[in-house]
Ligand SMILES: [Fe+2]
């Protein structure tokens with residue numbers, strides 16, 4: 259058995275109480291759960307990708323966790339891709355890697371292979387995007403029959419792989435077909451993502467897609483075009499057994515600072 263705590267969208271800034279209250283709860287939940295690994299699927303800092311002070315604070319907070327952790331970048335960490343095309347650039351990507359160790363990674367957790375991909379590059383039409391797709395396919399090919407859990411910031415889609423809309427809620431529509439072909443070809447069984455700030459589970463083509471909620475108080479992105487969101491911050495506990503995967507949503511019900 260291998261236990262992962264999946265957190266996302268912490269949106270940290272040292273002076274921002276709305277994110278620090280939830281972050282404190284996340285730290286407590288991680289300590290109580292004692293996972294083998296913590297994975298953060300991005301939007302680590304509040305809202306300024308080029309704010310070095312925020313990144314230094316967030317890096318220090320992660321370093322204080324008494325457990326191994328891995329992160330991948332979100333749009334608030336390195337800028338956004340299409341359709342917003344805000345500020346994603348090589349400099350921010352390199353700064354992210356320098357601060358947190360990497361922008362993508364693989365980890366063998368026994369019976370499973372876990373991959374974190376910088377899906378913020380998808381749809382950019384740059385050489386860096388081409389390199390990321392090549393890296394992902396090479397990483398997937400090393401699974402050698404193991405089930406794969408793929409972590410990324412934005413969901414692969416909001417409703418189905420052939421979604422053509424939903425703006426910046428998921429990876430760009432033009433990238434969904436390519437990603438889904440790789441997912442099917444290499445036996446990805448789990449996709450874990452964040453970005454939408456809500457917990458949700460979808461099952462498509464035998465793949466379980468888990469959206470981790472935000473740990474912060476930022477629940478305002480909930481949630482068109484699909485209904486009935488769970489309007490709570492929290493995190494996700496994942497258990498990887500030999501050939502099965504289970505998870506549970508750990509909500510933060512009371513968002514006061516003193517509980
Ligand atoms: Fe976010």
Ligand SMILES: [Fe+2]
Pocket residue numbers: 300301332333334411452453454
């Ligand atoms: Fe995001």
